[in-house]
Amino acid sequence: MAEMGLRERKKQRLYQEVSDIAVRLFLEKGFDAVPVAEVAAAAQISKPTLFRYFPAKEDLVLHRIADHEGEAARVAASEPAAPLAALRRHFLDCLTRFDPVTGLSDHPQVLAFHRLLYGTPSLVARAYGHLERSEAVLAEALGGDLDARLAAGQIIAVQRVLALDNWRRIADGARAADLLPEAVAAAERAFGRLERGLPGLRLRDDHGVTGRDRV
Structure with a gap:
């Protein structure tokens, strides 16, 4: 159970880190001006991995209110x-x-x-x-x-x-x-x-x- 808890914490941390990177880029350049591939590169993950966590580009921003x-x-x-x-x-x-x-x-x-x-x-x-x-x-x-x-x-x-x-x-x-x-x-x-x-x-x-x- 402790191991599952650790995995979940790591997953939530990844969610937050990627969302923070995306929001920073969107604020700097504009939402429509930043492709998902740029967010993935900045977060050092693949584009398919990003979409596993965030099915839509908008979810990168709305993660902050999902809770x-x-x-x-x-x-x-x-x-x-x-x-x-x-x-x-x-x-x-x-x-x-x-x-x-x-x-x-x-x-x-x-x-x-x-x-x-x-x-x-x-x-x-x-x-x-x-x-x-x-x-x-x-x-x-x-x-x-x-x-x-x-x-x-x-x-x-x-x-x-x-x-x-x-x-x-x-x-x-x-x-x-x-x-x-x-x-x-x-x-x-x-x-x-x-x-x-x-x-x-x-x-x-x-x-x-x-x-x-x-x-």
Whole structure:
């Protein structure tokens, strides 16, 4: 088991190293100007090996956000009886930490990464696949039925819109620290509307109840 753990760590380290090299090249020259072969050469691996780890060129960039695909589901699962309350607290906590996932970060490296992401149409399109997977995992945690899928879609959409609005204002020159009170107020309003629109939302309990409370 220890050997398997070591192999997995080495694999994850390779993922990170190759992704870091690719992002650096993309930031220097532009996403479309850097062929995959150049990334492979810079990482000192073959092109077929690179594609085994990253099936699409866009994945070299989106690897940085892939770990967040199950985050909403994990947070919701931490409080099965009140998943929206848990998600609300988590998002607000991320805001106060200026976590890049909320869009509220003006760190130069984060700004450069977001400009690369949002300024490249193929990356934006590929990122929607990440959002769809996040939504699917959350929906499954909420029970997997239609009510759960509708709720998950609304939750992920609210988080996406809040983060995008924060990022756009940061990109226009706002400082993250100055924007924090408004970002917190916007998140409070958004999650408040979710809670009013999704009363009784909870994870599946031992009796098989899912999504919203059944009457």
